[in-house]
Amino acid sequence: MVTRKEKRELEKDTNYFFEFVKIKEHFCRNLDRKLKRVKDPRHQSYVTYGTDLLLLMIIVKNASNCKSMREMSHRLNRDECIENIKKVLRLESLDELPNYDTINDFLMKVSPEELEHIRTYIIQELLKKRSLERYRIKGGYWGVIVDGTGLFSFKEEHCDHCLRRVYTDEETGDKQTVYMHHVLEAKLVVGDMVLSIGSEFIENESKDVSKQDCELKAFYRLVEKLKETFKRLPICILGDSLYACEGVFHLCEQYRWKYILRFKEGRIQSLGDEFQAQKKLEQSTMKNVFWANDLAYQARTVNMLEGTVEEQEKQKQFLFLTNIRVNERNAKALVSAGRHRWHIENQGFNHQKNHRYHIEHANSHDYQAMKNHYLLTQITDILMQLYEKGLDVLKRIRKSKKEISSNLLEAIRTRLLTDEDISHLKKPIQVRLT
Numbered sequence: 001m002v003t004r005k006e007k008r009e010l011e012k013d014t015n016y017f018f019e020f021v022k023i024k025e026h027f028c029r030n031l032d033r034k035l036k037r038v039k040d041p042r043h044q045s046y047v048t049y050g051t052d053l054l055l056l057m058i059i060v061k062n063a064s065n066c067k068s069m070r071e072m073s074h075r076l077n078r079d080e081c082i083e084n085i086k087k088v089l090r091l092e093s094l095d096e097l098p099n100y101d102t103i104n105d106f107l108m109k110v111s112p113e114e115l116e117h118i119r120t121y122i123i124q125e126l127l128k129k130r131s132l133e134r135y136r137i138k139g140g141y142w143g144v145i146v147d148g149t150g151l152f153s154f155k156e157e158h159c160d161h162c163l164r165r166v167y168t169d170e171e172t173g174d175k176q177t178v179y180m181h182h183v184l185e186a187k188l189v190v191g192d193m194v195l196s197i198g199s200e201f202i203e204n205e206s207k208d209v210s211k212q213d214c215e216l217k218a219f220y221r222l223v224e225k226l227k228e229t230f231k232r233l234p235i236c237i238l239g240d241s242l243y244a245c246e247g248v249f250h251l252c253e254q255y256r257w258k259y260i261l262r263f264k265e266g267r268i269q270s271l272g273d274e275f276q277a278q279k280k281l282e283q284s285t286m287k288n289v290f291w292a293n294d295l296a297y298q299a300r301t302v303n304m305l306e307g308t309v310e311e312q313e314k315q316k317q318f319l320f321l322t323n324i325r326v327n328e329r330n331a332k333a334l335v336s337a338g339r340h341r342w343h344i345e346n347q348g349f350n351h352q353k354n355h356r357y358h359i360e361h362a363n364s365h366d367y368q369a370m371k372n373h374y375l376l377t378q379i380t381d382i383l384m385q386l387y388e389k390g391l392d393v394l395k396r397i398r399k400s401k402k403e404i405s406s407n408l409l410e411a412i413r414t415r416l417l418t419d420e421d422i423s424h425l426k427k428p429i430q431v432r433l434t
Helices: 004-012 016-027 031-036 051-063 069-075 079-088 100-107 112-129 215-229 246-255 269-281 331-354 367-390 392-396 401-414 419-424
Strands: 142-154 163-168 175-190 193-202 235-239 258-262 289-297 300-311 314-322
Touching (some): 004 392, 016 367, 016 401, 031 051, 031 112, 051 069, 051 079, 051 367, 051 401, 079 419, 100 367, 112 193, 112 367, 142 193, 142 215, 142 367, 175 215, 193 215, 193 367, 235 246, 235 331, 258 331, 269 289, 269 300, 300 331, 367 392, 367 401
Parallel strands (some): 142 235
Antiparallel strands (some): 142 175, 175 193, 289 300, 300 314
16 A cells, blocks of 8 residues: 555656557557648648548547537646647647637548548557567457447437437327437457447438338448458457347358347347356356257357356356356366456446546537547557556556546646656656556
8 A cells, every 4th residue: 555655756857648648659659640640631831730640639539538629728728738738749830729610621621431440550569579478369359349329319310421319108099209329339348448440320311211220230341340450360259148049149150250248138048048058957066167069050050158256245257158168277268358348438438428538428519520539549448458558557546537537637737747757758667557
């Protein structure tokens, strides 16, 4: 336990913004260059600020927990901020930071694919460093959690791509239509970090479609993109019972991926019945774990695994379907890997909605800009998780996410980076993600 005096000593000489930049440079040294190379669709004769500056502004906004674009412009409107951003990007001159209208105008035009390439670059750099190897699932597969969440909802139609849901008032019988935007996320799970590697927006092609888009349709689009982007990455899909279906089994078989999927009674009745029958006939050789391999389903066989764990002094059962053959050596590890799916809701969506980033706040009314804001949030979140797990001071001093963001904002607003600081960024550092 760190005393208050020790905490003051540790923080006295710590420039949190400089430390954030150091972590960023360590894991993805060419990120600023990648930001600068984003294709800018704006008319170049009217362009004042480069793409690297515009995108870094949103990353700083997200990292420092500014809830809106207006708040970002207000809080960063200081000479110290201008000078720090100028030094980080190695700009020759910078008199003012761009305001939120300028940034949103850019995000309305830039292709979301450009930002997806930036995220892919960061993830590939992490995989190259091999600093996350110990988090692979037994057999060498990378756990990738998939799950969907709602982002925005409106009482009136926002755009042609809105999803629609009709609610009926139980008392009056009146019907009300709610218009929504949802997204499906794929996140690489490494320990207690969940790093976004793919996003697929659940959206209607037009407002007069006969059947709306849904999470499962978006899943098939998302995994196709993942396979194209990470061609040789051995993936193990972690998902809820929605994905326990023939289409997902076939796709994983085709891509030579593994899967561990939550199974609920009634999802595939024949598999559930056969598993329960075997459970009655056989006795598990391990406490709190039972499995059955080679259960017949259509033209294939699948394996089922049940684990009993204690949660808040209560025993809870988890049932999974997998194409990994279960045995005494890997059974408990597979139960643990399957339960990682909850990380996307807790460390993922919950934190991004309620503790930092405020992803349910639309930073623009333009649909393409809304998408780009979301993708920049995922990029920021990767950097912030590396920062929180990699910086020794933060590992020794317990801070909430809001405190960490507040310290970061205070540093960029009040502590000037020096030329010596910038020169130090070129020197290699050692970072342990523990």
